[in-house]
Amino acid sequence: MKKVLTIAGSDSSGGAGIQADLKAFSAHGVFGMSVITAVTAQNTQGVFAVQDIDVAVIDKQIEAIFDDITVDAVKIGMVSRTETIKAIANGLKKYNAQNIVVDPVMISKSGYYLLQPEAVEALISYLLPLASVVTPNIPEAEEISGLKIHSLKDMEEAAKFIHQLGPKYVLLKGGHREDDATDILFDGESYQHLSTPRIATQNTHGTGCTLSAAIAANLARGYSAQEAVSKGKEYIHTAIEHSFAIGKGVGPVHHFYNLYKGAGMLNDE
Numbered sequence: 001m002k003k004v005l006t007i008a009g010s011d012s013s014g015g016a017g018i019q020a021d022l023k024a025f026s027a028h029g030v031f032g033m034s035v036i037t038a039v040t041a042q043n044t045q046g047v048f049a050v051q052d053i054d055v056a057v058i059d060k061q062i063e064a065i066f067d068d069i070t071v072d073a074v075k076i077g078m079v080s081r082t083e084t085i086k087a088i089a090n091g092l093k094k095y096n097a098q099n100i101v102v103d104p105v106m107i108s109k110s111g112y113y114l115l116q117p118e119a120v121e122a123l124i125s126y127l128l129p130l131a132s133v134v135t136p137n138i139p140e141a142e143e144i145s146g147l148k149i150h151s152l153k154d155m156e157e158a159a160k161f162i163h164q165l166g167p168k169y170v171l172l173k174g175g176h177r178e179d180d181a182t183d184i185l186f187d188g189e190s191y192q193h194l195s196t197p198r199i200a201t202q203n204t205h206g207t208g209c210t211l212s213a214a215i216a217a218n219l220a221r222g223y224s225a226q227e228a229v230s231k232g233k234e235y236i237h238t239a240i241e242h243s244f245a246i247g248k249g250v251g252p253v254h255h256f257y258n259l260y261k262g263a264g265m266l267n268d269e
């Protein structure tokens with residue numbers, strides 16, 4: 001079985017972060033492992049507290065995994081602060097980790113800073129060069145590139161700018177557009193538009209986490225970056241179609257629709 005690691009924050013409500021990643025890994029038939037960078041107290045309505053994990057404990061989690069187990073792919077999500085970013089970059093370089101997907105998580109849907117603003121530079125200089133695929137949403141791409149994005153053409157320009165910071169592929173996600181959900185994949189030469197109709201739901205908590213975890217799982221399973229991304233896009237679309245209204249705010253996406261469909265359990269409470 002392929003083994004995939006998520007390095008991210010814990011979401012107590014289970015919709016995003018480590019919890020979303022592990023669910024996506026299971027649904028892809030890969031074995032999930034985790035390095036927890038921060039513990040958040042959050043639910044469908046907001047983020048209420050963040051406790052960063054001590055850097056020495058982050059180092060130890062990375063060591064414990066890589067000293068013992070072969071890691072087929074790595075997904076990086078919420079990294080919170082500069083010292084955490086440096087520890088992750090050092091650890092991944094030390095073990096020559098491959099198939100790294102970086103989701104440059106900055107601000108939660110509810111508006112909470114999951115990356116300290118002064119750590120953006122470290123994320124750019126330490127993590128982007130290690131990435132096989134980096135998956136910014138539109139506000140994150142604006143922050144990284146310094147460009148304003150209003151159109152698909154602007155998305156292409158920003159993807160091009162981010163590509164020269166070191167990642168092999170840039171997937172600029174269009175979830176924040178008002179139009180169709182069009183994402184743009186750039187490999188340094190050509191742009192591929194991946195487009196699905198926008199689903200009318202407010203239950204999109206953890207969409208970015210889920211997509212990047214699905215891409216990492218697909219890379220581990222041996223798909224090329226293009227295939228891993230297009231399969232990931234199909235996965236997130238269906239997971240949003242089957243999303244739930246739990247809690248009083250933005251509900252989570254559904255990871256096990258395939259298994260449940262087979263067992264006739266879809267939408268069972």
Ligand SMILES: Nc1ncnc2c1ncn2[C@@H]1O[C@H](COP(=O)(O)OP(=O)(O)OP(=O)(O)O)[C@@H](O)[C@H]1O
Nearest residue numbers: 137173174175176181197198199205206207208209
């Ligand atoms: N309403 C929607 N209908 C269809 N696809 C969507 C919708 N919202 C987001 N997506 C898709 O979901 C994926 C994640 O994109 P999005 O821009 O929402 O990421 P994100 O903002 O990083 O997510 P999050 O911060 O919730 O983790 C993309 O492929 C995007 O096109």
Ligand SMILES: Cc1ncc(COP(=O)(O)O)c(N)n1
Nearest residue numbers: 009016017078108109205206
């Ligand atoms: C631990 C953690 N990681 C990532 C997100 C981003 O997800 P969203 O933008 O849907 O809130 C989050 N809310 N919490």
